[in-house]
Amino acid sequence: MKLRDRILKLMHRADFVPLDARGLERNLQLQKRDRRKLELEIRRLVDAGQVVRIKRDRYCLPSDADLVTGRIRFRQSGSAILMPDRMEGEPESPAVKVDAEDTSVAMHDDHVVVRLRSERPRKRARPTGRSVAPRERRGRVIRILERKRTTLTGNLQKTKLFHFVVPDDPRIIHDIYVSAPAESGLKPAPRIGDKVVVKLLEWTQRHVNPEGRMVEVLGRTNEPSAEFKGILRKFNLDTTFPQAVAEEANAVPTEVGPRDRKNRLDLRSVPTLTIDPDDAKDFDDALSLEYLSGKNIRIGIHIADVGAYVNPDTALDREAQKRGNSTYLVGTVIPMLPESLSNGICSLREDVDRLVKSVLVTFAKNGRVQNVEFANSVIRSNKRLTYRQAYALLNEDDLEAVRKLPRPPAHQTGSIGRALDALTRRELEDLQKWVRQLWSFASRLRKQRMAKGSLELDMPETKIYVDKDGYADRIEKVENDESHQLIEEFMLLANETVARTLKNARLPALYRVHDEPDPEKLDDLREFLATFEIACGDLKNRKEIVRVLKLLKTHPQGHLLRIQILRSLKRAVYRSSPDGHYGLSKTDYTHFTSPIRRYSDLVIHRVFGFFLVRFRNQPRVPGVSAIAMPAGKAATMSEHLSLTEQNSTEAERESVKIKLLEFFEREARKKRRTRFDAVILETRNHGMFVELTESMAYGLVHVSTLVDDLYKLEAGGTALIGRRKRRRYEVGQQISVQVERVDRFKRQIDFRVA
Incomplete structure (x- = not known):
């Protein structure tokens, strides 16, 4: 048994009392030569929050001392919630509420120790959009285990007496005191209104604001370039690659040659297409269609064979693993791989040869899966379609109307493909036939999935497009329509099939897990x-x-x-064990279909390649590593990739918030403001909360802007009613609104009735 496990086993005993390091050494019957190892393990357990140090340098489990360790999440009001650390094999603990005056010197997302107070019943409040519980745990922060941030970004301001930085994140509730710009050592010196990066100094006294030192100027606050750099710094993202990575990327060929095609199934003559968003920079997947004898149809799900160009333990591979995934900010992408690979040789662009890993599924005419085959292949995409174009081909019989659909702007995408109006009538007819045939099978797959209890959680998304200068230019609501569902169903099928195959082969792998x-x-x-x-x-x-x-x-x-x-x-994570996916109602599931943007998929491709050689006796293909994955490495890799994915998700949400605010702030400056359709979601004494139907932006119409009457909240709490005219604004009602004001710091948008 490992020393760490022995320490925890001792502390879990019913008769255990807190011990110092020497006491632990005696109880564990360690030798003097093991003393340094014991001290190291104790330090690691304390840092992880699994053990706490109490008075007289004694150690015990947090629960033995009414202590809880975890991540503290602040609200703008200053109060916070502690999300307790989850110990392996133990159930998730309830959150702990921390009042503003009990947060000590903690900052948002710090790893802290909280001392619990006695539980007390919670008063039920008016619905606020958060789940409620009959009892709550409260506590106060007594120690900072680890700061989440050593730097932060914000807006440089000054009073008559001192300079300070207002953090971009409204959950960092304290302004950061800094020295005068001339004393920063930066050239040119920061100006008031600049967005700057501040290195935090040690903060030990709550009644004194934290202090910091300005280390970088990002530009003028609220300018697109400065906001973009702010996100990069906050989430530790990098648009550039190390020199060794760039050199390896530059050495990769830009075209598929005869040697690359050796030992691969040649599918270049099979009708193949890609369907992606207007602004897609890279194309991971393609679908092909073959009509077989007996009225069967074989659909090929082809995934870019990134492993043909990124070998294990190279500079390219190590950097991709470190990044974990690409991060898609509004108007740009921070790629996992250099652009020459992600947008070039790996991307399944139109009318060029590309190397892929293929899942070939044979369907009977009634939609049942007859057979599944796997192959290393080479394909040639006939057409790059956008979702908008694919939707039109599915639902519009007039091909001349389809032909008029525009290509996406070149500055927004990695490849625009041929314009539809450049295609012959026969080519358009073929495209329509293929897309409709693919949907006929995808729709059946979807019905079968929903019948098995898959949760239909797909919701409209807000898509923000930027102009050439980087400013938010327009906002669209993207529905999860048939064109999206077509691709989704085949990708789900490939992911499930590969996961089940690798599990049955008992090969260590990474699985996508969603716990109950x-x-x-x-x-x-x-x-x-x-x-x-x-x-x-x-x-x-x-x-x-x-x-x-x-x-x-x-x-x-x-x-x-x-x-x-x-x-x-629960949040879906990566795990080395096939524990199933609750949301999809699938026993076996992995990520296989996006190796350009997810390292997990690249790992699965390598294991999959090993499977093809070892279990299916397929010949090795030149330059592609087909290796089994050590079980121990799968566990640590899963944890790392879950964290990088979460970091990217938070960065992407931040980017959307900033661009939404930017768009509506520019709207508020217009002399003639646009009218937006909205739905009333909730009414309060001070106004009504609305959601715009197109952009899904959320904001408040304050009662003070309703100047035609005196409005009061109806007794039932679902409507505002004018005292004199009896005009009603009620939940679910559709109204037109205009932007009233935008608060970039609080990240709030106020509207008024148009």
């Missing part, structure tokens, strides 16, 4: 939904949660309530 939700959270969710007069049974029953999701499709507050359901579920 905590019963307590589902009970809280049921109580919360009841406040909106949505009666539901036991949500631990999958059929019931499927029923509720279907009901919310037509509910006036359905979008927000579906978000609340998502928050009640």
Whole structure:
């Protein structure tokens, strides 16, 4: 048994009392030569929050001293919530509320130790969009284990007496005191209104603001380039690659040659296409269609063979592993791989040869899967379609109308492909036939998946497009329509098939896991939904949660309530064990279909290649590593990639928030402001919260802007009613609004009725 496990086993004993290092040494019957190793393990356990140090340098489990370790998450009000560390094999612990005056010198997302206070009943409040619990744990911060940030970005300001930086993140509630710009050592010296990077100094006294030192000027606050750099610094993202990586990337050929095609299945003559967003920079996947004898159809799911160009333990591979995934900010991408690979030789662009790994699925005419084959292949895409074009081909019979659809702007995408109006009538007819045939099978797959209890959690997304100068130019709501679902279903099929194949072969791999939700959270969710007069049974029953999701499709507050359901579920993660995917209702699932932008998929490709050689007796292909993965490495890799994915997700959300605010701030400056359609989501004494139907932006119409009457909240709390004219604004009502004001710091948008 490892020393760490022996320490924890000792502390879990019912008769254990806190011990210092020497006491632990005696109880574990260690030799003097093991003393340094013991001290190292104790330090690691303390840093991880699994053990705490109390008075007289004694150690014990946090629960033995009414202590909890975890990440502290602040609200703009100054209060916070502690999300406890989860110990392996133990259930998730409930959150701990920390009042503003009890947060000590903690900052948002720090790893801290909190001393618990006695639990007390929680007063039920008006619904706020958060789940509620009958009791709550409260505590106060007593120690900082680790700072989440050593630097932060913000806006340089000054008073008559001193300079300070207002953090970009409104959850960092303290301004940071800095020295005068002339004393910063930066050239040119920072100016008031600049966005700067501040290195935090040690902060030990809560009643004194934290101090820092300016180390970089990013530009003028709110300018696109400065905001972009701010996101890069906050989330440790880098647009450049180390020299060794760039050199390896430059050495990769730009075309597929005869040697590259050796031992690969040649599918270049098979009709093949890609379907991606307008602004896609890289193309991971393609679909092909073959008509076989007996009215069977073989659909090829082809995934870029990145492993043909990125070999294990090279500079390219190490950097890709470090990044974990590409990060898609509004208007740009921070790629996992250099652009010459991600947008070039790896990308399945139109009318060029490309190397792929293929899952070839034979369907009978009735939609049943007859056979599945795997291959290393070479393809040649006939057409790069956008989702908009694919949707038109599915639903529009007039091909001349389809022909008029524009190509995406060149500055927004990695490849625009041939314009539809440049295609012959026969080519357009073939495209339409292929797309409709693909959808006929994808729709059946989707129906089968939903019948098995898959949760329909797909919701419209906000897509923000920027102009050539980087400013938010327009906002569109992207629906998860048939064109998206077509691609989604085949990708899900490939991911599931590969996961099941590798599991049955007992090969160590990375799996995409979505654990079942905590019963307590589902009970809280049921109580919360009841406040909106949505009666539901036991949500631990999958059929019931499927029923509720279907009901919310037509509910006036359905979008927000579906978000609340998502928050009640656990986050999907990578894991070395095939523990299933709750949301998709699948026993076996992995990520195989996006190796250009996800390192997990590249790892799976290598294991998959090993499977083809070892278990299917397929010949090795030149230059591609087909290696088994050590089981121990799979576990550590899963944890790392889960963290990089979470970091990218948060960066992408930050980018969307900033660009939404930028768009509506520019809108507020117009002399003639645009009218936006909106839906009232909630009414309060001070106004009503609305959601714009096109952009899904959320904001407040303050009651003070309703100048035609004196409005009061109806007794039921679902409408504002004018005293004199009796005009009503009620939940679910559609209204037109205009932007009133935008607060970039608080990240709030206010509207007024148009």
